[in-house]
Amino acid sequence: MNDDVSPSHRTSPWVMLLAALLVAALALVGVMAVRTPRDIGGASKDTLASGLPLTVEQRSVEFRHANLSFEVFPDRRAIAGKAVLTLVVGKPIARIQFDLDRELPISSLSLNGQALGSDRWRNPDGRVTVDLGRTAQPGETLTLAITYAGRPHVAKKAPWDGGFVWSRTPAGAPWVATAVEGEGCDLFWPCFDNSMVEVGTVDLHITVPHGLVAPSNGRLVSVTQGGDGRPTYNWHTEHPNNYAIALNVAPYRVVSGSYASRFGNRIAMDYWYLPGEEKQAKTLFSEFAPTLDFFEEMIGPYPFGTEKLGVVETPHLGMEHQTINAYGNAYKQAPEGFDWLFQHEFSHEWFGNQLTNADWDDMWLHEGFGTYMQPLYSEWRGGRIPYDAWLWKIRGTIMNRHPIVSGAHRTEAQVYNPATGPGLDIYNKGAWVLHTLRGVIGDAAFFRSVKREVYGRVDPAPRNFKPRFGSTNEFVGIVNQESGRDLGWFFDVYLRQAKLPLLVDRRDGNRLTLQWRTPRGLPFPLPVEVAIDGTVQTVAMTGGKGELTLPSPRAHVTIDPQGKLLRQSDEMDRFRDFTDAAKTKAAGGKS
16 A cells, blocks of 8 residues: 555556456466365364374384275276285384275275284274284384275365266266365375375276276386276386375377486376367377476476376366376467466476475465466566466465464365465465565575475486475575575565565655565565666665655656565455455355
8 A cells, every 4th residue: 555656656567467367367266266175073083184193103104005906987986995005113003093984994904914803993983993913013014905995985076175076078988087185095095194194105006997098196017907808007106195196087098208308318298188189189298398398497307207297188177196197177278378277287296296295284385386387487488478477367366364374283174265274375375475585586596495495405316306395494494595594584474474565655755765564563674676767776675664765756656667576455455355246246145
């Protein structure tokens, strides 16, 4: 808000773009809608909640390997599964626990090859407890074999509401997909349903009806055929996020190729699509190599180069399933010249699968960085104008109702529910925070910081890094090191406060004064660029204040002429209120 604005004084030239981008912004909000919140109720395991703390028993073992066998029955909307879990004991335990939805009852369970009676295990609430019958000691290997079957939870509106999607192709064939990031891996296989768990290796064996194909995570080892003629697709993957394991079943066709990486290795690329879409599929596939080249130049090596860059067409919008990203954007054309959905989901191979949030409270590390990759790719392809336009398109969606980072443990539901958490702000506000940070510390320090957060090192190369967990506090520390200054104040205001900082400007004759106002009066010495009759000067804003002497009282002044700063804007607030009212009216008055 400005205390005094002269006729020749503008806060930014970008405001003139607002009306032109209204339709695009509304469309983006629609496709990135917040997931349905869940009531996680008390301390017990709710089968539709994800991110609850690991139990003592789960923290006491290393989840070394999972061998997962699935039979998929589309006509019955059912699955039958057998999971063999290999766990290495780190601390003494007398029981072990894993998560599995009660919609998939267990028929048998064995421990190290010995069948266990039903009195040795129980699943009252989606968390299975198995009594070992003794105390297992550190270094021991426990092998649990679980046989189960049932009709898994069906997603009401995937991917925002997780579960199975049982659909049909335009020709009437079965079209099946899973999307369980929010609700958890336990909706279809026995796992530790927490973002802090990555299984060392996973083998998948997916048996489907004749004529159907089952692309999945990792590297295709073989396709075998049973006596009944049904094919089984056998896959192997390393270090997957537990929610990234995915089933996809349809009469797919595939277009394949390979990419010669700037790091010297060659990466397989595959896109599975529905019959009759070969032309559209080849057009989308043509985006794979340049998009991969962008990420390898700007961020670093593709983390899963020994497996593949895999994408599969799905009956839902999309999800970042490691090496088999879901795509459901219907080949929509965009003025930017690339498919934003493919690019966004692919970004999660770096921000989500290589780098995984240590807690749901750090989810902006996935989604804020993932969202920033679209304007950054636009800049890489076409320069500053498309970069600025993309950022302005998403600026009007920022809500500022809750901090992006609370500093406490949070579940998926608490983060994505806009009544209790940041909701969509982890995407768009997170991207704008990164845009502003880049302007503050410069490209060199910015991209070194990103590289270290993603890989844990500044010199990543194929095979010299592994997937890792990261946190907001870690990233702040890295930025401080790479920039050579303490920027805690920057993150304290932008991430840990709900409201944006307000830049108050006042003109008194030929004197211009600027002052930052922040929630709780927090320090915020963020420099501000000011253009005076076209000449740009930087105001240091020491102590959050600064002033300039103008050449005349009528000098034309533009504050932040290049739109580098995320700050409170009356225009944006009015725009957001207008769009909220329009959506409420369209919904029949229901907010």
